[in-house]
Amino acid sequence: MRERIDGSGHRLGWSAAWLSLVGSVLLCPGQAWAQDASNESTQDTPTQDAATRPKLSSNRWQEDWSPLADPSLRTDWGDALKYLSLSADDPKAYLSLGANLRERVEMLDAPNFGVGGSANNTYLLQRLQVHADLRLDEHWQGFVQIEDARTVNKNVIGGADRNPWDLRLAFVAYTRRFAAGTFKARIGRQDFAFDLQRFVSLRDGPNVRQSFDAIWADWETGKWRFIGFMSQPVQYRDEHPFDDVSNHRFRFNTLRVERLVWGHNELSAYYSLYSRDNVRYLDAAGDERRDVYDMRFAGSALGLDWDLEGMEQRGHVGSKDIDAWGTGARVGFTWERPSWHPRLGIQFDAASGDRHPKDNTLGTFNPLFPNGYYFTLAGFTGYTNLVHVKPALTIKPIVGLTLTGGVGFQWRQVTSDAIYLQPNIPLPGTAGEGGHWTGAYGQLRADYSFNANFTGAVEAVHFDVGRAIRQVGGRDGDYLGVELKYMW
Numbered sequence: 001m002r003e004r005i006d007g008s009g010h011r012l013g014w015s016a017a018w019l020s021l022v023g024s025v026l027l028c029p030g031q032a033w034a035q036d037a038s039n040e041s042t043q044d045t046p047t048q049d050a051a052t053r054p055k056l057s058s059n060r061w062q063e064d065w066s067p068l069a070d071p072s073l074r075t076d077w078g079d080a081l082k083y084l085s086l087s088a089d090d091p092k093a094y095l096s097l098g099a100n101l102r103e104r105v106e107m108l109d110a111p112n113f114g115v116g117g118s119a120n121n122t123y124l125l126q127r128l129q130v131h132a133d134l135r136l137d138e139h140w141q142g143f144v145q146i147e148d149a150r151t152v153n154k155n156v157i158g159g160a161d162r163n164p165w166d167l168r169l170a171f172v173a174y175t176r177r178f179a180a181g182t183f184k185a186r187i188g189r190q191d192f193a194f195d196l197q198r199f200v201s202l203r204d205g206p207n208v209r210q211s212f213d214a215i216w217a218d219w220e221t222g223k224w225r226f227i228g229f230m231s232q233p234v235q236y237r238d239e240h241p242f243d244d245v246s247n248h249r250f251r252f253n254t255l256r257v258e259r260l261v262w263g264h265n266e267l268s269a270y271y272s273l274y275s276r277d278n279v280r281y282l283d284a285a286g287d288e289r290r291d292v293y294d295m296r297f298a299g300s301a302l303g304l305d306w307d308l309e310g311m312e313q314r315g316h317v318g319s320k321d322i323d324a325w326g327t328g329a330r331v332g333f334t335w336e337r338p339s340w341h342p343r344l345g346i347q348f349d350a351a352s353g354d355r356h357p358k359d360n361t362l363g364t365f366n367p368l369f370p371n372g373y374y375f376t377l378a379g380f381t382g383y384t385n386l387v388h389v390k391p392a393l394t395i396k397p398i399v400g401l402t403l404t405g406g407v408g409f410q411w412r413q414v415t416s417d418a419i420y421l422q423p424n425i426p427l428p429g430t431a432g433e434g435g436h437w438t439g440a441y442g443q444l445r446a447d448y449s450f451n452a453n454f455t456g457a458v459e460a461v462h463f464d465v466g467r468a469i470r471q472v473g474g475r476d477g478d479y480l481g482v483e484l485k486y487m488w
Contacts, residue, residue: 056452056487058204059191060131061143061169065096078488092138100129104207104483108378111156113465113474115427123154125161125207129168139176145169149207157238160206160372165241168211181221189213189234194256195268195296196307197371198328198349198383205372205379208236213246223260227270229253233369249277252368265299274368279317282418282426283354284362286318292368306331317362324365326351326383343394347406349375353385353417357432363417370423375408376443378461378479379422386420387411387436392443400449410438412468419468427469434468456484 053073054063068074068083069091076082087093104125111118131145147168151161171188191211194200203210214231230253232246256270272292279288296309306329313324332345351365367383375381375388392406412419418426419438441463449455461479469475 058202060098060100060129060145060487061133061141061171061173063096063098063133065133066091066094066135069094086136090137092135094135096133096135098131098133099488100127100485102127102483102485104481107480108477109479110475110477112421113380113427113463113469113477115429115469115472115474119155121153121155124152125154126150126152127207131169139174141173141175143169143171143173147208151207158206159236160203160208162238163208163236163244164238166236166244167242168209181219184216184218184220186214186216190216192216192229194270194294195298195309196328196330196374198309198374199294199311199326199368199370201369201371201374203369203372205374205377210234210369211244212252225258227254227256227258251275262299263301265297265301267295267297269293269295272368274315274366281317281354281362281364282431283357283364284317284320288315288317288366290315290317290322290366303334303336304331305334313366320360320362322363323361324352324363326365326367340395340397345392345394347388347390347392349383349386349388350413351383351386353412353414355414355416357416363414364424367424372422376441376461376479377459377481378441378463378477380441380461380463380477380479381410381438382420382422382424384420384424385413385417386438387413402447404443404445404447406443408441408443410440411436412438415468427472427474429472430468434466434471437466437468439463439465439469453488454484454486456482458482 052067054065054067057063065083068079069085074080074083081097084095085091085093086095105122106125107122109120111121126149128148129145131143134142136142145168146165147163148165149161149163151157154161167189169189169191171186171190173184173186176183189211191202191209192200193202201210211234212231213234214229216227216229218225218227231251232248233250233252234244234246235250237243237245252272252274254270254272256268258266258268261267272294274288274290274292276288279285291314293312294309296307298307300306308329310327311325313322315322328347328349330345330347332343334341334343351367352363353365354363356363365384370383372379374383375390388408388410390406390408392404394402394404396402415434415436416432418431420426441461443459443461445457445459447455447457459479459481463477465474465476
């Protein structure tokens with residue numbers, strides 16, 4: 001982490017303009033905001049009626065704009081650039097252009113719970129993405145996306161905060177349908193996420209999303225899907241434009257199988273090899289070679305929904321063996337008859353810590369590529385050495401508006417290891433000190449879709465810390481985030 005204050009006058013002008021817009025919208029009754037990104041899974045292009053306009057996706061490369069071959073569907077501003085035909089005989093041959101703009105103002109009064117003298121901070125996160133999607137026919141796709149992610153007035157710049165003008169995605173994809181199933185392959189810089197994105201995510205909550213230089217292939221047949229990929233996660237820099245890198249010193253390779261059971265419920269499992277050189281944990285240092293075994297079961301029936309996942313990790317860091325685990329569960333019930341469609345849910349998460357420091361085994365769980373908003377957007381704590389219980393209520397009082405409230409309770413799995421910040425950074429001085437209790441937080445969130453292109457969100461979080469954090473100089477934390485997002 002390095003200190004930086006961004007004082008560009010031009011960018012502060014952008015900030016003032018957006019703050020003005022945020023203020024004006026907040027004063028309008030009956031309006032709220034929409035969540036930034038859906039929970040993308042390993043599924044590719046969504047099912048789409050050929051007679052309707054395509055739906056915008058958090059993964060823009062999944063959109064199919066070929067229905068705009070019908071001129072009667074070109075009804076929105078910019079449609080002339082959403083579908084540029086390349087062949088009079090093939091509506092699947094076209095070029096589509098697009099862009100995303102996200103502006104988020106965050107107010108955080110206790111970064112890192114105030115440990116280390118962290119001061120109150122109000123700042124702007126800005127992310128601009130532009131892309132070109134080339135379809136040569138129904139089989140071949142080429143996709144390129146450029147990203148410019150910046151901060152204004154943020155005191156401490158993390159690795160997922162800034163990435164000025166860089167290549168985020170650039171890949172070639174091939175799809176072929178056979179009588180027995182469908183084959184898909186991609187090669188190049190791409191992104192992917194599994195399930196609820198507990199451990200492998202798009203990382204859409206932070207300002208910089210996670211990309212991988214990868215070779216991906218999958219085969220879908222009946223109720224089965226088989227996936228395999230070899231990847232080098234992109235490591236972000238902001239020294240100058242187009243300086244991001246990937247290399248053999250950081251690799252993530254996976255084999256995954258999915259099957260639909262009892263209708264549309266999904267059972268999945270995967271094995272991954274997570275390999276990174278020269279890492280450092282509180283009780284181990286050296287090259288990390290982590291074997292990851294994951295299983296998940298998710299589905300819904302009669303108003304009840306569930307998502308259960310467990311992960312085992314083996315391998316070594318330097319000379320020490322790894323013996324770590326993580327698990328998560330979300331269960332809820334939705335009442336369809338009331339017009340507000342209330343959903344009452346309970347969430348449970350746990351991840352191992354290092355039980356016996358100075359021995360030959362490292363028990364600290366590695367959350368891999370975690371979702372930056374899995375608990376809250378405030379990102380107070382990470383998915384390491386954790387026990388977390390959170391009941392929550394969600395209602396939809398009007399079309400497009402979703403309101404969520406929850407209360408989370410957190411403990412350490414073991415007191416011999418530290419309390420961890422997002423994503424897996426130990427809070428200084430907490431290892432071996434204090435009890436299990438970490439603290440409790442309350443969360444309120446409002447999401448609203450103004451239209452198909454324009455959404456936003458407001459989220460407020462208060463975290464009441466426990467004694468283990470207070471005795472190292474920490475204090476309670478408050479977070480407020482206000483976000484606007486436009487997709488074209």
